[in-house]
Structure formats: structure tokens, C-alpha cells
Amino acid sequence: MSRMFDDHEEVRSEGALVWAADGTEFLNCAGYGVFLLGARHPRVAQAVIDQVVRHPLSTRILLEPTSAHAASVLADVCPPGLSKVHFAGSGAEATEAAIKLARAHGIRRLVSCTNGYHGKTLGALSVTARDVYQAPFRPLLPDVVTVPFGDVVALADVLSDGVPSCFIVEPVQGEGGVIVPPSSYLSDVERLCREHGAFLVVDEILTGLGRLGRWWGCGDVTPDVLLVGKALSGGIVPVSAAVCTPEAYLPFDKDPFLHTSTFAAAPIAVAAARAAVEAIIVDDLVPRAAAIGSFLLKSLRDSANRHCPDVVRDVRGEGLLIGVELVDAGFTGELLLALLDEQVLVNHSLNNSAVLRLTPPAVLTDAQASRIGAAFDAAFAQLARRV
Numbered sequence: 001m002s003r004m005f006d007d008h009e010e011v012r013s014e015g016a017l018v019w020a021a022d023g024t025e026f027l028n029c030a031g032y033g034v035f036l037l038g039a040r041h042p043r044v045a046q047a048v049i050d051q052v053v054r055h056p057l058s059t060r061i062l063l064e065p066t067s068a069h070a071a072s073v074l075a076d077v078c079p080p081g082l083s084k085v086h087f088a089g090s091g092a093e094a095t096e097a098a099i100k101l102a103r104a105h106g107i108r109r110l111v112s113c114t115n116g117y118h119g120k121t122l123g124a125l126s127v128t129a130r131d132v133y134q135a136p137f138r139p140l141l142p143d144v145v146t147v148p149f150g151d152v153v154a155l156a157d158v159l160s161d162g163v164p165s166c167f168i169v170e171p172v173q174g175e176g177g178v179i180v181p182p183s184s185y186l187s188d189v190e191r192l193c194r195e196h197g198a199f200l201v202v203d204e205i206l207t208g209l210g211r212l213g214r215w216w217g218c219g220d221v222t223p224d225v226l227l228v229g230k231a232l233s234g235g236i237v238p239v240s241a242a243v244c245t246p247e248a249y250l251p252f253d254k255d256p257f258l259h260t261s262t263f264a265a266a267p268i269a270v271a272a273a274r275a276a277v278e279a280i281i282v283d284d285l286v287p288r289a290a291a292i293g294s295f296l297l298k299s300l301r302d303s304a305n306r307h308c309p310d311v312v313r314d315v316r317g318e319g320l321l322i323g324v325e326l327v328d329a330g331f332t333g334e335l336l337l338a339l340l341d342e343q344v345l346v347n348h349s350l351n352n353s354a355v356l357r358l359t360p361p362a363v364l365t366d367a368q369a370s371r372i373g374a375a376f377d378a379a380f381a382q383l384a385r386r387v
Contacts, residue, residue, distance in 0.1 A: 013039035016361045016368050018345065027372055029360040030345040033174065033206040036231035036289070036320070037279055038361040044234030047275035048268055056268045070270035073277050074228070074241060077215055081222040084249035086242045087265040087273070091205035091229035092119025094240040095168070098201045098225040099123045099141075100259050101244065102166035104251035107199050110141065111158055111167040113149035115351040117175035118168060118203055118227075127168050130351050149173055150181035152188045159196040166199040171217025174206040177352030178316055178323025190221045199248070205229035205240065206321070210280055210362060213290030213319030224248035234276030235361075239269035285362040292362065292369050293319040299373035300324065307380035311387055313354075322358040329353040331383065338382040342375035 008020040015038040018026045028035055037044060051066065058064040071085035088094045095118045099110065112118070112127035119125065125134060126141035134140060147154040149169070159165055171186060173179040186202070193200040200223040207217040209231040218226070225248055229240035252258055263269070280286065297317060304312035304324070314325040326332045332348055335356055339346055349355040360372065 015039060016364050025343060027344045027360075027368060027375070029358040029372060030347045031235075031359060032347055033211060033230040033321070033359040034233060035235045035359070035361045036209060036211055036285065037234050037276060037283075038363040039235050041234055041236070041276075041279055041363070043279040043282070044236050044272050044275040047271045048234075048236055051268045051271035057263075057266055060262070064265070064267060066267045066274075067265040067270045070274035070277075071241075073274045074232075075243060077209075077277060077281070078226060078228075078243050079216060079218060079220070079222045081245050082226055082243045084244040084246055084253070086244065086249070086252060086259075087270055088240045088242065088261060089238055089263055089269070090119070091203075091227065091240050092121040092124040093261065093264075094205065094227045094229055094242045095119045095124040095127070095201075095203065096121055097242040097259060098168065098227060099127070099166070101225060101242070101248055101251060102199045102201070104258065105199060105248075107164045107166045109143045109145065109163050109165045111145045111147060111155070111165050111198075113169055113173070113176075114146050115173060115176035115179070116149065116168070116170060116203075117173070117351055118170075118205075149176065149179060150185050152185065152192065155189065156192055159192055159198055162196070164197065164199075166201060167193055168201040168203060170203045171207050172212065172318060172321060173351075174321060174357070175350040175352070177325060177349045177355035178321055178357060179352075180316060180318060186218050186221045190223070199224050201225045201227065203227045206359075208232075209277070210286035210289045211319055211321050211359070213286065213293050215286055217318075231280075232273050232276055233269075234272045234279065237269045237272040239273045241273070280362075283363070289319045289362040292360065292364050293317065293322065295369055296320075296358070296360070296372060297322055300376050303373070303377040303380045307377070308384040308387065311383060312380070317358075320358070320360050320362060322360075323349065324356045324358075325352075326354050326356070331387070332356050334386060335379055335383050338379035339375055341382070342378050344372055344375040344379075
């Protein structure tokens, strides 16, 4: 896999395209979900430029209106009942804020899902249930229980013992290999959490803001805390958020110094966040993500069935989160390199090495979407010849 990193240096990007130093043009279906709006979206770029010129960082002493405006815009598109916004710098930091809110409510036990991914800082790593990442850093947080993703019965068994618990879950597991649960899963999870008084955190750092072809993967479910990130950056400035119900956020409201970070809610970051949400609305990118995703899913399935049905186990996903599962992890690397030859960038899945993952931007043109389909067709054919 060293070839993937050594042959090209990326030096420029715009929209769905990335250019290497030698002038090679790539279509970007990688970036771990960050580039829903592509690179250098003009609305987000201008908002950040204006903020840099006017007031890039704040003193943290006086009131700073940019973060309040961004929080209002974000809360307006979140599920009903989520009105309190805590901005952070990364998805892992948003996870940490959610864990600390649970602790502030007297909840110590954390429940997460097998192969779930919530970040690699110490608290977030404690609920990122993968031994390869956890082992070098143990002991992690105590009182962490893991249940299978999509298994409501297993969650009910854990919560039924009456121990105050916080359950953190993704609507679709991204790093787990684009694992889509049963359609009723999250509504059943919400019901269980309410029945047992559990604190519910839905991690939409990857899936939110239209990635799945709808605003939020949690649908009508209102968690105590909703984690947002990646696309919130507009592909320009790192930013994340924990969006909470007033009840869940109460400990931070009572003592604003209980959980702080110097660069959280930095004006340049929240300017990007506000502009990103506005761009998704103005450019109508949520239905666009659904339409492109439907086209790509069918195109990739048809190509895999035509060229290498014995090598590709499954092609699945929702919207612009698509996974291609191979029968062996070694074939995943082969397919990734074949796509690199076709000038298309994709990612592997950190918690499931047999799954290659696409997170294309919703700003793809029809021609670019067709080019991705053709690249996969050629890559599947190449893989079939090698196998």
C-alpha cells in the first residue's frame, strides 16, 4: 500500500476534484466524509475569508456573535428538541463533550456497539470498540459495555439491570464497513433508552447533514445529544458540535467553565459551519445526495455482478455513504489501487478492512458521477483479471 502514499502529492482541489503535483486530476470520493460540499465551496470559502479579515479568533472574554448565529442555523436543521449547541474542533472532541455531559448527570456506564467508531482521544477511544486501537492505551475509561450493532434485544438485556447508562450509536456504521441496521432500530433504541432512563447519544459525525440522502440518519428520533462534524466544516475549517436538549445540556449551562477549549467556537470555524449548513440548504444538496447515491449504488452493483461476483461480497449503503465488501481484505487493497489507476480516490474502513468506502461530494456533476461508475467498472474488470 506504500505506492498509494508515495506516488502522488496532492497540491490543489476544487469541487469534486483533487490535483497532484504532476498535474494528475483525481475525482475525490475519499476524505473520510469531510467533503460533502466538495473542496473550496465558494459560499464557505467567502465566509471564512470575510471572518479572517474581520475577526478570526476571539478573546473568550466578551460575547462573540458569530458562534451564536452559527448555533442557531445548525439547531434549526436538527431534530426537534435539540436547541443547545456546544462547538468543538473535531468529532472526537464532540464525543468527549457528550461523555462528560453523561458523567455530569451522574451516569458512569457507557454502552457502545461492536465495531463502532467515535474517535481516538481517550474517552472516545473507550467507546470505539476495536482492540487494535484500544490495546496500546489501556486502561481506558471503566464501566464500558459493548453490544452488537442493530441488536435491540442485546441492548435491552444490558439496560434492564437498572444501572444508569449512556448509549452511543451511529445510524449507519461508517468505519465498521457501512453497516446499515434494521429500519426500526433507532426508534426502538430511543424507546428503550426512555423506558430505562438511559442517556442517548447519536453519533452523526459522518452520517449527518445530508450524507445519507436525508438530513439526519436518526430520522424522527430525538437523542439527548447529537454529534455533528466532518461535513460541518464545509471542507475548509475543522469544526464539530454536540447538539443537545436543554435538559441534557443543563450541567454546562449551570457552569460554562465545566468543559472548555481555547479554540472551541473559534469565529473562523463557526463561520465555516454556518456557511456549510446554509450552502446545503441553498444548493439543495440533501436530495442531490440521495439521487447521486442511488445512481452510484446501482452502477457499482451492476459492474461488480458483471465482472467479479465471486470476489465482491456486497455493495451497500445509503445516499453518498457506500461500501464495497470484498471476500478478502487483500482484494480491498487491490481494488483501491486499481481505482487509483483510474484516478478515483476512495478510503478503506478502519474497523473492517474488507470494505472499501466511498464518501463522494454531493456537488458531483452527472458527468463526474458517470466517470466514477466507469472507473469502478474498469477497476472491477482489472481485479477480475488479477484474481
